[in-house]
Amino acid sequence: MKEKGRKVKEKVEEKVERRTIAVLVDNESGVLARVIGLFSGRGYNIDSLTVAEVDPKEQLSRITITTSGTPMILEQIKAQLDRLVPIHKVSDLTEGPHVARELALIKVTGTGEQRVESLRIADIFRARVVDSALDSFVFEMTGTTEKLNAFISLMEPLGLADVSRTGVVAIARGAGSL
Amino acid sequence: MASERLNGSQVLLKALVAQGVEVIFGYPGGAVLPIYDELFQQNSLRHILVRQEAGAVHAAEGYARSTGRVGVVLVTSGPGATNVVTGLTDALMDSIPVVCLTGQVPTHLIGNDAFQEADTTGITRPCTKHNYLVKKPGDLARIVHEAFYVAKSGRPGPVVVDLPKDILQDPCPYLPPSRAPHRSYRPRLEGDPERMEQAIDLMLAAKRPVFYCGGGVINSGPKACRLLTRLVRMTGYPCTNTVMGLGCFPASDKQFLGMLGMHGTYEANLAMYHCDVMINIGARFDDRVTGRLSEFSPNSTKIHVDIDPSSINKNVPVDVAIIGDAGRVLRDMIKLWQAKRKQPDGKALKAWWKQIDEWRARDCLSYEYSDEVIKPQYALQRLYALTKGRDVYLTTEVGQHQMWAAQFYKFEEPNRWMTSGGLGTMGYGLPAAMGVQIAHPDALVIDVAGEASILMNIQEMSTIAQYRLPVKVFILNNEYMGMVRQWQEMLYGGRYSESYVDSLPDFVKLAEAFGAVGLRATKPKDVDDVIKEMIDTDRAVIADIVVDKKENCYPMIPAGAAHCEMLLGPEDKAEKPDSEDGMVLV
Numbered sequence: 001m002k003e004k005g006r007k008v009k010e011k012v013e014e015k016v017e018r019r020t021i022a023v024l025v026d027n028e029s030g031v032l033a034r035v036i037g038l039f040s041g042r043g044y045n046i047d048s049l050t051v052a053e054v055d056p057k058e059q060l061s062r063i064t065i066t067t068s069g070t071p072m073i074l075e076q077i078k079a080q081l082d083r084l085v086p087i088h089k090v091s092d093l094t095e096g097p098h099v100a101r102e103l104a105l106i107k108v109t110g111t112g113e114q115r116v117e118s119l120r121i122a123d124i125f126r127a128r129v130v131d132s133a134l135d136s137f138v139f140e141m142t143g144t145t146e147k148l149n150a151f152i153s154l155m156e157p158l159g160l161a162d163v164s165r166t167g168v169v170a171i172a173r174g175a176g177s178l
Numbered sequence: 179m180a181s182e183r184l185n186g187s188q189v190l191l192k193a194l195v196a197q198g199v200e201v202i203f204g205y206p207g208g209a210v211l212p213i214y215d216e217l218f219q220q221n222s223l224r225h226i227l228v229r230q231e232a233g234a235v236h237a238a239e240g241y242a243r244s245t246g247r248v249g250v251v252l253v254t255s256g257p258g259a260t261n262v263v264t265g266l267t268d269a270l271m272d273s274i275p276v277v278c279l280t281g282q283v284p285t286h287l288i289g290n291d292a293f294q295e296a297d298t299t300g301i302t303r304p305c306t307k308h309n310y311l312v313k314k315p316g317d318l319a320r321i322v323h324e325a326f327y328v329a330k331s332g333r334p335g336p337v338v339v340d341l342p343k344d345i346l347q348d349p350c351p352y353l354p355p356s357r358a359p360h361r362s363y364r365p366r367l368e369g370d371p372e373r374m375e376q377a378i379d380l381m382l383a384a385k386r387p388v389f390y391c392g393g394g395v396i397n398s399g400p401k402a403c404r405l406l407t408r409l410v411r412m413t414g415y416p417c418t419n420t421v422m423g424l425g426c427f428p429a430s431d432k433q434f435l436g437m438l439g440m441h442g443t444y445e446a447n448l449a450m451y452h453c454d455v456m457i458n459i460g461a462r463f464d465d466r467v468t469g470r471l472s473e474f475s476p477n478s479t480k481i482h483v484d485i486d487p488s489s490i491n492k493n494v495p496v497d498v499a500i501i502g503d504a505g506r507v508l509r510d511m512i513k514l515w516q517a518k519r520k521q522p523d524g525k526a527l528k529a530w531w532k533q534i535d536e537w538r539a540r541d542c543l544s545y546e547y548s549d550e551v552i553k554p555q556y557a558l559q560r561l562y563a564l565t566k567g568r569d570v571y572l573t574t575e576v577g578q579h580q581m582w583a584a585q586f587y588k589f590e591e592p593n594r595w596m597t598s599g600g601l602g603t604m605g606y607g608l609p610a611a612m613g614v615q616i617a618h619p620d621a622l623v624i625d626v627a628g629e630a631s632i633l634m635n636i637q638e639m640s641t642i643a644q645y646r647l648p649v650k651v652f653i654l655n656n657e658y659m660g661m662v663r664q665w666q667e668m669l670y671g672g673r674y675s676e677s678y679v680d681s682l683p684d685f686v687k688l689a690e691a692f693g694a695v696g697l698r699a700t701k702p703k704d705v706d707d708v709i710k711e712m713i714d715t716d717r718a719v720i721a722d723i724v725v726d727k728k729e730n731c732y733p734m735i736p737a738g739a740a741h742c743e744m745l746l747g748p749e750d751k752a753e754k755p756d757s758e759d760g761m762v763l764v
Binding site for chain 1: 299300303304307308311328332333360361362363486487488490491492495
């Protein structure tokens with residue numbers, strides 16, 4: 001019986017996975033606080049969170065949360081979200097094929113060769129220049145979180161000054177909707 | 179015919195009446211004066227004036243739990259609202275339907291730090307099932323109706339409606355309850371047929387089955403409890419209840435193993451440990467039930483019926499999860515069971531019951547009787563013996579007395595036992611008893627209390643006096659916060675830090691001061707007379723039962739231990755030092 005007991009424990013300590021969850025909610029005051037409060041109150045992680053109204057007629061907003069946890073925790077997160085009264089739908093996009101994108105504005109300062117190099121790399125990454133001064137650029141870039149991370153780390157030695165990121169927005173591939 | 183022009187307060191009361199509300203527990207204040215003015219001018223709603231807002235919520239909880247209806251609370255803004263936070267959390271943890279109406283400063287003052295302003299929806303967001311701030315008169319009626327629907331449907335819980343003063347005074351349209359389904363909130367009530375089929379197959383093949391049932395069955399209603407009783411009897415399997423579930427299966431039934439968990443019976447906990455199929459209906463694998471998770475019922479296949487999907491796989495992974503209302507699932511499971519040709523394994527079952535009877539023979543609730551000093555267990559045994567068969571409702575405070583009451587009082591029916599199970603709120607029992615007595619004026623309502631807990635809401639004795647409620651307070655007085663003292667003895671080297679309750683009032687005189695009758699028993703031979711006199715008195719009574727100061731509550735699964743590591747009595751000192759885990763767990 002001891003043996004079996006240990007096995008159960010191992011099952012509990014499963015490894016941490018990352019998920020992207022889309023949540024359709026009533027666009028009313030306090031709804032974001034409910035979602036965030038749920039995560040902080042129960043000790044769940046929020047890696048990123050985005051929210052905006054997506055259906056003005058029905059007054060619905062869509063929240064995209066990237067989170068990480070063991071499978072048991074992730075199941076809890078979805079069930080806990082689903083039981084909040086103003087939440088219409090909870091969908092784990094990671095379960096199927098989906099597109100996930102993030103937008104970042106990246107400010108790089110410098111002059112001379114470094115400045116040229118940053119522009120060259122930006123070109124490779126298909127980042128757009130949205131602001132330019134004699135000693136700085138602001139690049140706009142969309143892509144996966146990993147792509148953004150890669151670009152930002154390349155900018156670091158070239159005078160990275162400021163980063164603003166939106167967090168992930170995601171949508172399922174194919175004809176189905178949330 | 180011009181339609182009658184109503185203000186917000188009138189609309190509110192009209193909506194409450196439409197929801198079938200008869201009683202409100204409340205306390206007035208500046209922001210809710212318009213409501214109180216309307217209450218004064220009507221006769222449909224009865225208002226019970228408590229002495230502190232905390233008492234109002236517990237009273238509403240007692241009312242709700244003993245009737246199956248929604249309890250209603252009305253308090254003012256600011257401190258009125260902050261004082262209800264404990265009660266709301268209590269109702270959330272125990273899934274009790276409560277609608278709490280809170281006053282708020284006028285809408286144009288919100289956010290200005292106005293007098294008696296608090297961010298009530300912000301404060302109560304994590305301790306309610308849902309909450310609302312009414313921002314326009316046009317929303318008021320809809321929100322009040324919705325609040326009742328949310329509070330009582332699905333897994334019940336507390337709902338706050340925050341009411342700015344201007345909304346209560348200004349003209350306001352009334353809307354009757356809507357029949358349209360809610361936009362987003364639709365609890366699932368019917369169980370999945372395939373899963374239920376699977377569950378029945380597992381149950382039929384079981385060799386060592388056990389039913390483990392909780393408050394979900396009681397919340398589903400008396401019919402669900404009858405269905406559960408029927409299913410359990412049809413199967414012939416043993417049944418144990420959680421502290422929240424006591425009464426959902428008759429305690430006198432020979433298939434009943436008593437309560438399980440930290441202070442549950444030996445037979446219940448060992449049956450849980452050794453079972454091969456566990457049928458959980460409306461319970462949530464609370465840590466007080468499971469003990470050490472890694473050793474919890476290690477060899478069983480687990481079936482879990484719960485109305486709340488978030489209860490599934492939260493603490494314990496289960497094999498068959500059925501989401502739905504306990505009553506409806508039980509109805510279907512009975513049909514499925516009857517439709518099967520197969521019979522349960524009679525031989526295995528006989529052996530299982532033989533094993534259970536051996537565990538029962540340990541008589542785990544036995545204690546050493548004394549002629550000299552009243553043992554708390556004895557007092558409760560006598561209380562049960564002398565009140566058995568009457569129309570009794572029992573509430574409790576929190577601590578040793580609560581666990582002894584759960585062990586020694588036998589409940590044959592649901593809605594008779596009101597205790598703070600999840601939150602463990604000291605001070606719950608007296609106001610809860612008040613709410614029960616309001617709902618059942620002729621019943622015998624007893625608050626089993628400790629001398630420390632009772633002082634936490636003792637002011638409600640004044641409410642009890644005002645409404646001439648014949649509530650009986652049965653104090654097991656050991657001059658200690660007994661459960662704290664017990665843990666300090668077992669885990670903290672007997673350093674009784676701040677657990678002795680010094681300067682206690684004379685409870686007999688205290689009763690008299692509140693216009694109640696005070697009684698006291700100091701010797702075992704007095705106990706029966708005091709209980710009889712308490713029952714026969716048609717007024718409120720405080721019975722001060724002076725009990726053994728050192729008695730500990732057994733059986734006990736030390737925190738962080740497994741079901742098979744129970745301590746049955748003081749001689750059973752934990753063999754190995756309590757693990758670090760145990761010290762950390764509460």
